[in-house]
Amino acid sequence: MSGVYEQLRTRIREIGQLSAVEAMLEWDQETYMPRNGLSARAEQLALVAQLAHERRTSQEVGELLAQLDGNIQDEAAATNVRETRRNYERATRVPAELVGRIARVAAGAREAWKSAREASQFSLFAPHLTELLELKREVADRIGFVEHRYDALLDEYEPGATRSRIAGVFDGLRRPLIELTRRLGEARVQPDPSILERHYPAEAQSRFARMLAETIGFDFKSGRLDISVHPFCSGTSPGDVRLTTRFNERSFSSGIFGVLHEAGHGLYEQGLDPEHSFTPRGLAVSLGIHESQSLMWECMIGKSHVFWEHFYPQCQQTFPEALKSVPLNAFVAAANAVRPSFIRVEADEVTYSLHIILRFELESAMIEGSLDVDDIPEAWNAKFESLLGIRPETDKDGCLQDIHWSTGTFGYFPTYSLGKLNAAQFFAAARSAMPDMDERIRRGEFATLREWLRENVHCHGQRYRADELVRRVTGQSLSSEPFLKYVRNKYEAIYGL
């Protein structure tokens, strides 16, 4: 048996290495590649992806998996076999011809989306979306599902999650978040977010952000921070984790909180078990768990009062022009201003999940076929008004704002909110384990929390699926309660309610 597993493991590692090479080529494309390198790079990426796909779906892997059907004692081997089987089955159920067709249709859809967004006219994008939905329904049917067709797509980003389960959790969020948003909007004293839109020199932002990332524990011997148009974290192994950001001189948040966000992802990647690199046991669980790590460091820690009790004096020295005369409380309030707005990526922690609930409900209805493409703009605007109390005036500020659907990505949006819920639930558990956590943060001591996360979350890789991991770490299933408790406590204090 162990000989068969060793053979499979060699193949699994090859697939993992090819994915790492792909990530490296993509990182380079977004950071340093000269612009005329684009067409050759596209070919290289396609070739490497194809080589990985051939291996993932190879007869050899299928046969090795079949021979390993019995009970596997070794935990890491069991994890790797389970997840490789999952990937093999998902990949072999969708014929290459269909994958190629989707790629071609998506390429056209993406261009159409750009033009439609430019013109703020959904009808230009509608026929492409209709075609993509048909193809993605076919994918879902081929992959198979128990209850909802949407589940087959969701499973790609959040293995094991289902529409019903997510809908149940989101149902617990909706009313309380609408209610909290309303109460905060009515508070007598409102934060002044413009404080964070003063002049913040890029070079100073870069220095300060690097210092923060290093202080919370991001290891620059095992990683980098570079500039790209769209910030991301690309981890190819715990020894090589690449963060990117951009520094806008009129936005403290996009640079500084952006780096804390990516560094949170980076700490997860650096905390994976190097012994299992390039196999599922050494890879992150899911998007929802990954996002929990970035959000915890960006929002729960990085936008907390105690965090800035430690760093604010240094921050004022770094940005004297903008912050010299701003008191700590006003700065923290500005970083946590809550206000309904049209654009998801600019939304605050409280209203953000309302944007996600909207997308989740619409896209699952589209996939199930209960929402016609032509009715999307009206459905979007009506639902937006009921959730956020304001109504987009244009498609550009409404249903055309996100790129996801134009690339055939359905089932991804909910992972953003799952990230917030996971983060709050993990954070509450960490607090119980370390009652003096606020004191530690106030002193700038992050090692204890980081090690707790490493031991409890990071080092397991894909040993447990997301829901089981949450149960093991926090003692209960995922629920909206810890998040609601967290936002209520935090924002009532900030808004003086």
Place this chain on the structure above:
Amino acid sequence: MSGVYEQLRTRIREIGQLSAVEAMLEWDQETYMPRNGLSARAEQLALVAQLAHERRTSQEVGELLAQLDGNIQDEAAATNVRETRRNYERATRVPAELVGRIARVAAGAREAWKSAREASQFSLFAPHLTELLELKREVADRIGFVEHRYDALLDEYEPGATRSRIAGVFDGLRRPLIELTRRLGEARVQPDPSILERHYPAEAQSRFARMLAETIGFDFKSGRLDISVHPFCSGTSPGDVRLTTRFNERSFSSGIFGVLHEAGHGLYEQGLDPEHSFTPRGLAVSLGIHESQSLMWECMIGKSHVFWEHFYPQCQQTFPEALKSVPLNAFVAAANAVRPSFIRVEADEVTYSLHIILRFELESAMIEGSLDVDDIPEAWNAKFESLLGIRPETDKDGCLQDIHWSTGTFGYFPTYSLGKLNAAQFFAAARSAMPDMDERIRRGEFATLREWLRENVHCHGQRYRADELVRRVTGQSLSSEPFLKYVRNKYEAIYGL
């Protein structure tokens, strides 16, 4: 027939793309990779190299080549089939087991060479070199050769070159270079090379070097310049050419002339025909031709008096502390100081080829078996004295200075000198075609020369082997005469003889 060729071309392009991916991963390793990424990167490089090798030696490629044995009309197709056949034959004649054994022995040899060099004790390296030589002799015997065993190894770096032919050309160089070195050494007025060892701030070097590279025509939309410990040029396609350098604040030459050297390589890569990228027809001919392009821009143009007539005022403004009171003539003389020295990589244009003749004679004798490994230090020192008039006092300054032999690289050294000879012969032809070339350079106009090189050398890729290319471009076979004429004219003027 054309269907078979199209099938082969697809495979050739895949091999080319995989090599480009390998080059990209190596570039990243030398420039930006965090240090803890090393072990994963080594695995990735090995995997990509293995995938390329499998394709290069695949049965499918062998069968397609066999079907294409007839006459091929299309020139590019004929080039690609000819060179792919060559690569296929070379690669399939050497069993994977032997390649693996050499890699393992070389890994140990490289470490032993480092220690031996540190201790300046050749005997520590000797047993490893003996083992490597035996293995490389086996490689040569398997590949096959007509006259000399060394030819089979030389052919890897300089397809079609032979020991006899090179020895003939080098024989014409030896006496005249020894003689010229002696005469220059006796000249009444000697250059002061220390001018170029004053303080040259790194940031100013970087700005100035970029300006020079851009002015001679390196296209930064299709390339980059970054920092690495060992400078190199890595071209993956004409749209993506990466130069690297290092800036030492006590060396004008290593930064500025180093960038001109790499930019010369870069202009070749950017001048290849993009229609044939990733196939031999779109790749550089040989190391000797590649080096001719870097040396032409670095030495023949970049260290010429007319070049600095144009750039020296700006250079003085950029480095006022070092150069304010240095007249143009003294600066040009410093850049062209000739002096016998022990270390090849620090040698000047005149004595450099004497270093190469030494290595060529020793390594070919080692491979043929007429020089025992134990006799190398004495043979080196004696030959060094007869060529350069000085005798190394340590192995470190003698036969242990270069890394090449420790990596199993035999047959590479002569390409450096072939580069110089090719450069001089091309440059003489360019001068005949453009009698006003000096005037153009004096005006900072490089487009005419660059386009001439592009049309006559770069755009052909591997259409012609090196010797045929030289004949076609210059009207005669490679000879030492143009180089000797060039150095005599140039250095007699600089030294006032």
